[in-house]
Amino acid sequence: MTSAESSTHTDLLVVGAGIVGLAHAFEAARRGLSVRVVERDERPVGASVRNFGHVCTTPQADDDYPLALDSREGWLAMAAATGIAVAQEGTLVVARRPEELAVLEELRCTRGRDRVRLLTGDQVRERIRGPRPAGGESATGGALLPDDLAVDPRTAAPALAERLAADGRVDLLTGAAVTGAGDGRVETSRGTFTADHVVVCVGHDLDRLFPALAQQRKVRRCALQMLLADPVDGYVNPAPVLTGTSMLRYGAMSATDAAGALRRAIGAEQPELLDIDANAMFSRRADGGLIIGDSHIRAVTVDPFLDEDVYRPLLDSAADIIRPAGPLRIRQRWQGVYATSEDTNLVHERIDGATTVAVVTSGIGMTLSFGIARRTLAGL
Template structure:
C-alpha cells in the first residue's frame, strides 16, 4: 500500500510526526520492531518540562509542545495533569541560582515564582523543611503517565485518523519512497521519517555516527502507592538538578553549586545523578535518575546508583512510603551539542534523532515543525538547535 508518510519508530518522536501529518489529512503508517512501544518513551517520569529548556528556540518548542500535549490528551482520552514543578533549595548557593534564574524568564512564557519554605509547605507535603531555604515554583510543567499516554495516542491515531500501525515489523531497508521489512514485505510512501532513538544501528548508522550521538543509560524506580489522600503535587527537583538542565547554565552562582557537589559527593558526578520525583497515577512516586554514557554502560543496573539516588532524595523529601516496587533503566540517544538533529539521508527520507532526555518535552512541537516545513519545502538546516 502507498502512503503520504511512513514513520519508522513508534515512540513519542515517531508518533509526533504521525499525528502532525494525519492532522493535515495525510495517509500515514507507523512501523515498530516491537509489539508495542518499549523504549525511552515509556521509561521516563512523564514530565513535560519547559522550565529545563534554555531561552530561545528550545523553550518556545517546549511551550508549544505543552499546548499540543493538552490538545492530544483531550482528543485521545488520557490524563494530562497541570501539576507544575518545584525546585527545592536546601543550600544558599542553590537559592542564589534560583534567584538569578527567575528574572530571566519574564518575557518568554514561563509562569514562575520564588517561594518561601512556608509557601512550599502549602504546595507539597513532601518537602523536607529542615534546612530548607526556599524554592522556585513553576506553574508550567505537565505530567502524563508514559505507557498510558503512548498507547492511547497510538489507539487514537488508528481510530480517529486511520493511521496504520505495523508492530512486530522491523524495517531493514529504506530507499527513497520505499521501506522493506524483515518479513520481505514492501511499502511505498511519498516521504519517510526514521525516528528510532537509541536503536539506530540498523538503519543509516553512518548518519547517526557522523553526529557523534551519545547513548545514555538512566536508572529509575517506583515506590509503592502512597497513603490514600497523600498527593505529591508538583514535580519535585533538588539542587542537584540545577547542574543538569541548560536553562540554569548562565546563572553566576551555578559554579559554586557544581563545585560543592564535586568536592563533597564526587560519586554523584561520576554517575550523572540528579534527583527528581513525580507521582504516578497509581499513587506511587517515580524516582530518579542517573546518566551513564558510552563505554560506561553495562547491561545490568548498579545497586550503588539506586542507593545514592534514594539517599539524596531522602535529604530533600519526607515521604510516607519509600518501599520500592519496581526498578528499571532506559536508553536514549543524545546529540553532544544540539537539541537534536535532522538529516536527509535519501531524497524525501529524514532521520530525526538525538533529543536526549527531552523527547517528551520537545518532540510534539518539533515534529509539527518538520511536517510544516516539509510541506513548504524549507531547508533542514534551520531546524538544528543548540543546547
C-alpha cells in the same frame, strides 16, 4: 498505481512508535494526511515509557525553548483530541542550598516572574505535604514552573498509539523491523512500503539504520537507572520535583552564573551524586507511586548490569524531600536508554528528498516531541 501499490503507499510513513514517532503520526493525521507507523515491537517499550513523564518546558535553553513551548501546545491539543491525561501542575523545584536559590533567581530573571514563581521554604512544604508534620524540612525555598506539564509515561504513548490506530486515521504496523529507508521506500521484515515522505524516529537505535549519520553527529547511548516506589502517606504534591543536580543539567539553569558555584557545593557535600552523574528528581503517578531517578552512563554499547550502589544517593535525595515515616518501599527497578550526543540535543534533518530523521539526543524527548513533529510537517 495498482490497488496493491496504493495499499502499501501513504502520504507519511513513520518509523518507530515512541513518543516522537507518535507525535508525528498525530500531527500528520490532524492535517488530513494518510499515515503508516512501523514499529518493530508489539507496543512502545522504549525510552518513551521508561521516563518520568515530565514535559519540562521552562528550563530549556536556546532553540530548545521555543520548540518546547510549541511542543507544550501540541501536548495540550493532543490531550483535548484524545482524552489522554496531561497534568498542568507545573514543576516544583526544591532548593536546599543558597546556590540553588541563586540559580532559581537567575532563571526568574530570564523567564519572568509568571513563568518562575519563587517559593519560600514554607510554601514548598505546603505543596509537598499538605497538613502532614514531616516532608520538605530540608527545603530552604524553591520555585514553581507553572508552564511545565506531566503525563503518565507508562500509559501515554501506548494510549496514543491505540487511539490513532482505533480511529482509522493511522495504520499502525507492529512487529515489523525496518531494515532500510530512503527515497520514500521502507524495507521491513513484513514487506516493502512507500510514502511521499518518511520520518525516522528510532531514538537511540539511529546507528542501526544510519550508522554514518550517527557517527557524524556523535550519537551514542545513555543508560539510566530508575525506581518506582510505593505511594507515601501524606505526600500530596502532584508535580514532578527537580533538585540541585537537575539545575546542572537543563540548559536555562546550567547556563546561569550561579551554576558553577552550585556544582562545587554539590561536589563538596554530595560527591556521590556527581559520581553517578545524577539528575536526582522524581514524579508521581496517578496512583501515588513515585518514579525516582536517575543516573547517566554514556557508551555506544551500554552495560546491561545495574549497580545497586547507584540507587542509594537517588533514594536518599528523594527521601530527604519526602521524609516518609519509614524507608521508601521499592516496587520496581529498570534501565532506560536514550540517544545522546556531545554536539547537539537534536538530530533533525532531511537525509534525502523524501526522508527526515528526527532523533532527540538528550533526555528531553518527551518535552520536545510534539514541537519536532510540527516542525517536520511545516517543512514538507
